[in-house]
Amino acid sequence: EPEVTQTPSHQVTQMGQEVILRCVPISNHLYFYWYRQILGQKVEFLVSFYNNEISEKSEIFDDQFSVERPDGSNFTLKIRSTKLEDSAMYFCASTGGNMANEKLFFGSGTQLSVL
Amino acid sequence: ILNVEQSPQSLHVQEGDSTNFTCSFPSSNFYALHWYRWETAKSPEALFVMTLNGDEKKKGRISATLNTKEGYSYLYIKGSQPEDSATYLCASSPPGTYKYIFGTGTRLKVLA
Numbered sequence: 393e394p395e396v397t398q399t400p401s402h403q404v405t406q407m408g409q410e411v412i413l414r415c416v417p418i419s420n421h422l423y424f425y426w427y428r429q430i431l432g433q434k435v436e437f438l439v440s441f442y443n444n445e446i447s448e449k450s451e452i453f454d455d456q457f458s459v460e461r462p463d464g465s466n467f468t469l470k471i472r473s474t475k476l477e478d479s480a481m482y483f484c485a486s487t488g489g490n491m492a493n494e495k496l497f498f499g500s501g502t503q504l505s506v507l
Numbered sequence: 508i509l510n511v512e513q514s515p516q517s518l519h520v521q522e523g524d525s526t527n528f529t530c531s532f533p534s535s536n537f538y539a540l541h542w543y544r545w546e547t548a549k550s551p552e553a554l555f556v557m558t559l560n561g562d563e564k565k566k567g568r569i570s571a572t573l574n575t576k577e578g579y580s581y582l583y584i585k586g587s588q589p590e591d592s593a594t595y596l597c598a599s600s601p602p603g604t605y606k607y608i609f610g611t612g613t614r615l616k617v618l619a
Contacts, residue, residue, distance in 0.1 A: 495553035
């Protein structure tokens, strides 16, 4: 069964450093998302991406965050200057269409720890 | 602000027991309701997506209902098994948006 893959599974970084989280969505999917879950809190929407541009973003997704689809397969989330509060599990997801009744296909997540 | 709530936060049941959880969402700003099952160290996996008031969906021993007028959905597990142990997440997506708003989840532990 096709799946969303994320790398790395764990990332430890120093505060102020840049990190790039990588995702390979399901190959025929067109809509891509990043979500995150800070320990003990809800899964939070960060950004959605379609046709090489951001469709929607949350208030969390400030200028320190960016997304890119550098080639036909990868979808990346960059955090320019990490803060302690960026420590979370980051999930990539994709859907085939843009209807809200499309189920999300999630990757297994990247656990980001900012020290 | 769309707020999705789930209860209970956690639940322990004995193998063979049936159980249910609740997801509540604002009925005035609704398009679709999703249920996901999230096992430890795995990715969340979609169980159901429902859009219509009165919808009922079933997958094996798991079923879900939807009441959009009052803003709630129930997830039922019949004859719980240890492999049902997981966190069950619901998410609501309002119309005209790409975002899915998640609840805090219900952590289910089925004791053998």
